[in-house]
Amino acid sequence: NAGVMQNPRHLVRRRGQEARLRCSPMKGHSHVYWYRQLPEEGLKFMVYLQKENIIDESGMPKERFSAEFPKEGPSILRIQQVVRGDSAAYFCASSPELAGGAYEQYFGPGTRLTVT
Amino acid sequence: AQKVTQAQTEISVVEKEDVTLDCVYETRDTTYYLFWYKQPPSGELVFLIRRNSFDEQNEISGRYSWNFQKSTSSFNFTITASQVVDSAVYFCALSEAQGGSEKLVFGKGTKLTVNP
Numbered sequence: 001n002a003g004v005m006q007n008p009r010h011l012v013r014r015r016g017q018e019a020r021l022r023c024s025p026m027k028g029h030s031h032v033y034w035y036r037q038l039p040e041e042g043l044k045f046m047v048y049l050q051k052e053n054i055i056d057e058s059g060m061p062k063e064r065f066s067a068e069f070p071k072e073g074p075s076i077l078r079i080q081q082v083v084r085g086d087s088a089a090y091f092c093a094s095s096p097e098l099a100g101g102a103y104e105q106y107f108g109p110g111t112r113l114t115v116t
Numbered sequence: 117a118q119k120v121t122q123a124q125t126e127i128s129v130v131e132k133e134d135v136t137l138d139c140v141y142e143t144r145d146t147t148y149y150l151f152w153y154k155q156p157p158s159g160e161l162v163f164l165i166r167r168n169s170f171d172e173q174n175e176i177s178g179r180y181s182w183n184f185q186k187s188t189s190s191f192n193f194t195i196t197a198s199q200v201v202d203s204a205v206y207f208c209a210l211s212e213a214q215g216g217s218e219k220l221v222f223g224k225g226t227k228l229t230v231n232p
């Protein structure tokens with residue numbers, strides 16, 4: 001039973017390039033969350049998606065960042081025209097679709113983005 | 117607004133000592149969920165426990181125990197007879213699960229170092 005998969009594990013981009021981070025949730029999970037961990041800070045929520053729907057994007061920066069979770073395939077977090085301040089660890093988490101209440105979110109290993 | 121405070125930034129203990137990690141939360145909702153996650157040096161996030169606001173029973177799992185007190189809005193985590201492998205950053209998190217979003221709000225984490 002594979003856990004949450006994220007790739008790549010490490011990504012280096014030059015300023016101005018695009019970064020694409022992929023996340024495959026655990027089998028049977030239909031909820032995906034993206035979090036960002038900046039150096040010396042805790043994890044900050046970015047976006048919550050279900051299949052083909054963005055449920056909550058209140059933590060996403062207004063520009064350059066977008067996320068999707070298509071009917072088929074992994075969830076993608078896309079960062080356009082990266083800047084040095086985007087350097088961080090990006091974690092994806094998934095949880096099952098069950099009625100009533102928050103369920104534990106299982107995290108992937110993270111993608112460490114370095115912008116040079 | 118939701119907020120999680122982990123006042124202890126770093127704790128250092130000697131193996132076999134007991135250690136308690138503090139977590140204080142703020143929320144206006146009556147229904148909420150509390151979590152603890154462990155982030156070892158390898159970087160992944162490991163789920164430890166989920167507790168809902170209606171269940172104030174303390175929980176014990178091996179050397180780990182959790183003390184939930186609504187009166188003081190605290191959800192503290194104790195490791196008994198600590199081991200070197202317990203060295204990690206520990207995060208406390210809160211989810212209100214209201215309005216359709218189940219995002220986690222994390223504290224800034226407590227870095228625990230267990231010395232041999």
